[in-house]
Amino acid sequence: MSIYFDKKIYTHNIFEVFLFMYVLYPFTIAPIAMIQKMLYYGFIFLCNINFFCNSFSHAYTQKNFSLIGASISCFCICCFNSIVYPVLRNTWDFTFFYTFINFAVRCVCAFSLILLCKNIYDFILLFLKANALYVIFSFFLLIPAVRSAYQDFTGINLPKNLQNQWQVIAGMFYTRFGLQGFSGFEHTFKCSLAIGLGLWLLKFLKFNNTKKTVLFFMLLNFIGCCMYGRVGILSTILIVCCYNSIMIIKYRKTKLFFLLFFIILLSVLVFIACIDIIRDNPITKWAFEPFINLLETGEFSTASSDGLKTMWRLSSLKSAVFGDAKYMENGSYYTGTDVGILRPVLFWGIGGSVFYYLINIFLSITLFKYFKKYNGGILFFMIIGILFFFELKGEINLVLFTILFPMAFLLQRENFSTKSYSKEIVKLLFMCQK
Numbered sequence: 260m261s262i263y264f265d266k267k268i269y270t271h272n273i274f275e276v277f278l279f280m281y282v283l284y285p286f287t288i289a290p291i292a293m294i295q296k297m298l299y300y301g302f303i304f305l306c307n308i309n310f311f312c313n314s315f316s317h318a319y320t321q322k323n324f325s326l327i328g329a330s331i332s333c334f335c336i337c338c339f340n341s342i343v344y345p346v347l348r349n350t351w352d353f354t355f356f357y358t359f360i361n362f363a364v365r366c367v368c369a370f371s372l373i374l375l376c377k378n379i380y381d382f383i384l385l386f387l388k389a390n391a392l393y394v395i396f397s398f399f400l401l402i403p404a405v406r407s408a409y410q411d412f413t414g415i416n417l418p419k420n421l422q423n424q425w426q427v428i429a430g431m432f433y434t435r436f437g438l439q440g441f442s443g444f445e446h447t448f449k450c451s452l453a454i455g456l457g458l459w460l461l462k463f464l465k466f467n468n469t470k471k472t473v474l475f476f477m478l479l480n481f482i483g484c485c486m487y488g489r490v491g492i493l494s495t496i497l498i499v500c501c502y503n504s505i506m507i508i509k510y511r512k513t514k515l516f517f518l519l520f521f522i523i524l525l526s527v528l529v530f531i532a533c534i535d536i537i538r539d540n541p542i543t544k545w546a547f548e549p550f551i552n553l554l555e556t557g558e559f560s561t562a563s564s565d566g567l568k569t570m571w572r573l574s575s576l577k578s579a580v581f582g583d584a585k586y587m588e589n590g591s592y593y594t595g596t597d598v599g600i601l602r603p604v605l606f607w608g609i610g611g612s613v614f615y616y617l618i619n620i621f622l623s624i625t626l627f628k629y630f631k632k633y634n635g636g637i638l639f640f641m642i643i644g645i646l647f648f649f650e651l652k653g654e655i656n657l658v659l660f661t662i663l664f665p666m667a668f669l670l671q672r673e674n675f676s677t678k679s680y681s682k683e684i685v686k687l688l689f690m691c692q693k
Contacts, residue, residue, distance in 0.1 A: 271384070271385060271388060275375055275385065276385065276388045276389055276392055277392065278375065279372055279375060279385045279386070279388070279389040280389035280390075280392045280393050281299075282303075282368055282369060282371065282372055283369070283386075283389055283390070283393075283449065284389075284393050284437070284438060284439050284446075285299065285368075285439075286413065286415065286438045286439045286440075287413070288412065288413045288414070289413055289414025289415075290414075292414075300368075302371075303367065303368050303371045306371035306374050307367065307370060307371050309374060324671060326621045326622070326624055326625045326628075326667075327621070327622065327625060327664075327667050327668065327671070329617070329621045330617070330618050330619070330621035330622045330625075330660075330664070330667075333614045333615070333617045333618045333621065334359075334363075334618050334660065336614055337359065337611070337614055337615050337618070338356065338359040338360070338363070340607060340611060340614075341353070341355040341356040341358075341359055341586075341606070341607075342356040344582075344584050344606070344607050344611075345584045345585075347584070348583070348584035350583070350584040350585050352584060352585045352586055352587060352588075352593075354586045354587040355586035355587075355606055358586070358657070359657070362657040362658075362660065362661060365661050366660060366661045366664055368661075369661040369662065369664065369665050370664065370665050370668070372385070372665055373665050373668065373669055376665075376669060378669060379666055379669045379670055380460065382665065382666055382669055383453075383456045383457065383460050383666075384457075384460075384473070384476075386449075386453050386456065386662070387453045387456070387457050387473065387476040387477065387480060388476055390449055390450050390453045390476075390479075390480050390483060391476045391479035391480055391483075393437055393438060393442075393446070393483070394437075394450070394479050394480065394482055394483040394486065395479070396437060396438050397434070397436065397437040397438075397442065397483070397486060400436055400437065400438075401433070401434065401436075406436065410440075415439070415440040432545070433541075433542055434485075434486040434487070434542055434546075435486065435487055435488070437487075442486075442487050443487055443488055444487075444488055444490070444649075444652070444653045444655070445655065445658050446483065446487040446488070447483065447484050447486075447487035447488030447489075447490060447491030448488075448490075448491065448645075448649050448655050448658060448659075449658070449662075450480040450481070450483035450484045450487065450491055450495075451480075451484055451491040451494040451495050451498070451645060451649075452642075452645055452659070452662065453476075453477070453480045454477050454480050454481060454484075454495050454498060454499075455495075455498045455502075455641045455642070455645055456638075457473050457476065457477045457480070458477070458498065458499065458502050459502070459634060459637065459638050459641065460473065461473060461474070462506075462634065463633065481495055485546050486546075489545075489546060489548065489549065489561065489563075490648075490649060490652045490653075492546065492547075493549070494645060494648055494649065497644075497648070498641065498644075498645065500519070500523075501644075502637065502641065503519050504519075505637060507519075530547070530550060530554075531554070534551070534554065537551065538551060548561045549561050570594075570595065570596040570597055570598050570601070571596075571598060571601070572594065572596075573601070573604070573605070574594070578604075578605060578608075579604060579608065579609060580608050580609060580610075581607075581608040582604065582605055582606050582607040582608035582611060583605055583606070584606060584607065585605065585606065586602065586605075586606050593605050593606070597652070597653055598650075598651065598652070598653075599649065599650040599651070599652065599653045599654035599655060599656070600612075600647070600650040600651060602654050603615045603616075603656075615656060616646075616656060618656065618657075618660055619642075619643075619646060619656060619659050619660055619663055620643065622660070622663040622664060622666075622667045623639050623642045623643055623663065624639065625667045625670060626638055626639060626642070626663075626666065626667065626670070627639035629670045642659075642663070646659055
């Protein structure tokens with residue numbers, strides 16, 4: 260296997276990038292919402308049929324299919340238990356089951372993205388570019404007139420839990436808006452994950468121009484983290500520092516060490532120099548609240564993290580072991596917790612939660628085994644680290660599944676076709692419109 264890539268792999272037209280973005284972040288326009296959904300799901304169906312028909316002309320490796328099968332099995336077991344367990348415990352709370360069904364549909368949609376990608380490296384780059392394109396649209400939607408016109412045209416409104424208090428928090432949350440409307444935790448997670456994958460990919464790029472292009476899209480993704488959620492900022496900083504520290508130790512890159520030290524020192528000095536400006540602006544004050552608190556009080560915390568500390572609670576040891584078979588209660592998560600890692604524990608206990616997280620662990624092991632000689636261990640721990648770091652704040656496990664599943668499946672294909680898949684996409688879209 261050759262892991263160094265040439266330039267032509269990274270050429271994507273705007274239609275491919277927009278389509279990738281639309282599958283990741285589907286949005287509807289109110290007047291034509293039904294027609295739009297019919298075209299979208301019809302297109303997804305044709306893409307998957309086209310993929311499986313073309314599959315017969317490719318060679319496949321059976322090496323890691325067992326791991327993918329194990330991941331799918333865990334997903335199915337969890338989905339089945341999410342409908343059986345509430346019946347056995349007489350809670351009749353099927354909201355977790357509905358969540359699994361929703362993400363199963365999203366996974367099928369994401370699987371169609373394979374048609375756009377020659378291989379997994381293409382997938383990573385399109386993932387970076389699609390997130391960056393969403394961020395660019397969010398830039399334009401920062402303009403009040405543009406945002407107002409977009410909301411009137413699409414009929415996209417804020418979530419009900421934010422509508423009443425929006426006037427109060429509009430300054431802090433103003434940037435958390437994109438083509439889907441309110442853009443928050445899931446969006447900052449995807450941007451942070453894209454940065455991590457792009458960082459791993461950088462080492463294996465041949466051409467400096469290609470590296471600069473990837474770095475540019477990584478920068479746009481980091482701006483997305485700043486716009487959509489502070490946890491993404493902290494996650495990205497930790498990813499970059501940890502990854503580069505490993506590279507410095509493993510490959511003894513002293514130049515990289517001094518460059519990283521210089522960037523960190525410069526960032527700290529600029530932040531201290533601009534602290535008054537940052538503090539006076541509600542948007543930047545919200546984005547950099549933990550760093551402001553660290554400078555002023557010595558505590559790296561936010562109002563959100565302080566509230567999160569009170570949510571780390573279980574009603575009893577029995578709840579931890581067997582769960583309470585409840586996922587939602589009175590329109591909010593059971594016990595009111597925002598801690599993602601507690602939600603499956605509260606539903607079916609520690610045992611069920613193991614199967615729940617094995618869904619992505621098996622897929623991550625697939626990536627590790629395939630890239631074992633090419634920093635596969637770093638890639639594995641990066642993905643798992645990002646997953647559990649975000650799970651401390653909210654639930655993201657099934658979102659990661661929709662991204663890792665097509666990536667893992669792409670690894671099984673050998674002798675990738677050189678035909679232009681974008682032409683097939685255009686033909687399929689034309690068929691849908693007919």
